[in-house]
């Protein structure tokens with residue numbers, strides 16, 4: 001027999017949207033836990049991954065889902081904090097997510113991070129649906145806990161129904177302005193051609209049965225073939241976050257999207273100075289329905305098969321980058337695997353010039369997104385790196401040529417105190433933002449001011 005073990009992996013679902021529109025709350029409801037309550041300042045600090053098995057989905061969705069219609073094992077949700085660019089979630093030159101839920105607050109409509117998410121979904125051609133959240137906040141709303149959305153909408157007064165419909169059609173209009181044909185999900189026949197809008201409430205769980213049903217149906221219908229993988233093969237994944245874990249030093253929160261990673265594997269990880277080759281010390285995993293970032297006591301496991309989230313403990317991870325690839329070597333040629341990681345790192349293209357601004361970002365994906373925006377605007381970049389703004393970045397910016405180039409654009413990263421002081425002293429202009437286009441806009445304003 002051959003050593004293959006073909007199986008269907010869990011589709012990866014990214015949950016995106018503007019700050020406070022309810023991404024984490026929606027996942028909380030689905031998980032039945034209360035991560036939001038434990039979050040500092042109710043802002044999601046880290047990206048997490050949550051595996052929801054099919055039987056749980058079918059229980060929540062009730063009559064809407066017959067589990068025997070499905071052979072996919074469930075859904076793996078990735079929560080992205082609103083201030084964090086979704087572009088982090090990349091794999092081999094594309095989107096890490098197979099499918100996405102764009103969460104939009106019905107009262108707020110489209111906001112800067114909604115538009116940023118839409119741009120990335122478009123660029124990576126990721127299929128998505130829109131969860132029009134907080135329907136319970138429509139004045140006069142009568143909640144029907146956990147009900148399918150058409151049922152609860154029918155039970156509302158005419159006034160409430162028309163208020164909600166007005167808000168929903170505004171969202172559909174915004175989608176259309178952004179080049180997507182959209183409609184209420186129950187009127188969509190072909191989810192590849194049209195975006196389905198699912199009205200929901202993360203407060204009362206109304207519409208959540210619908211949301212899960214649509215996601216499950218979409219994956220089963222359009223993605224089944226892509227889900228066929230050989231789980232016995234060497235694992236391939238993406239780093240979501242690099243962080244210290246008590247007792248384990250620097251660890252990686254990662255999503256494995258192909259094959260298997262084992263606790264005795266040697267892995268290659270993309271680092272600031274190139275590929276890092278290291279031996280796995282431990283694989284730490286949250287149990288199903290628990291959140292990787294709130295789990296205090298991790299369970300050590302022997303192996304993790306795609307698709308799943310895992311925390312990887314290994315020596316020498318200090319230079320590892322969020323957004324970078326991870327590959328297991330196992331029985332493959334070490335040099336070949338290193339070359340593949342090198343290639344993937346090179347693919348994340350940032351063109352630099354002899355003179356230009358310095359850019360810093362929190363992840364490889366966001367660095368790439370920022371650099372492509374600057375390229376479109378013909379703003380030259382001299383140095384592009386992942387990580388906090390340090391004094392040496394200021395030193396580089398000082399020598400950047402034209403006065404307009406003496407600038408550092410920092411996306412979602414910390415600015416070290418001594419770097420801030422030095423920038424002030426050396427007249428290097430510092431721009432910080434969590435939204436790419438706002439960052440570029442403030443730089444543009446600065447250039448205009450210099451030129452006038």
Ligand code: GTP
Pocket residue numbers: 017018019020021022023024025026036042043044080081082083133134135136137200201202203204
């Ligand atoms: P970031 O992670 O900061 O980007 O925000 P988020 O999108 O994860 O939003 P979160 O789930 O933290 O929700 C923000 C606030 O909105 C919280 O106070 C929630 O309780 C509230 N909220 C979320 N969904 C609903 C809803 O459906 N109805 C009502 N009434 N409030 C909601």
Ligand code: MG
Pocket residue numbers: 023024025043044079080081082
């Ligand atoms: Mg959140």
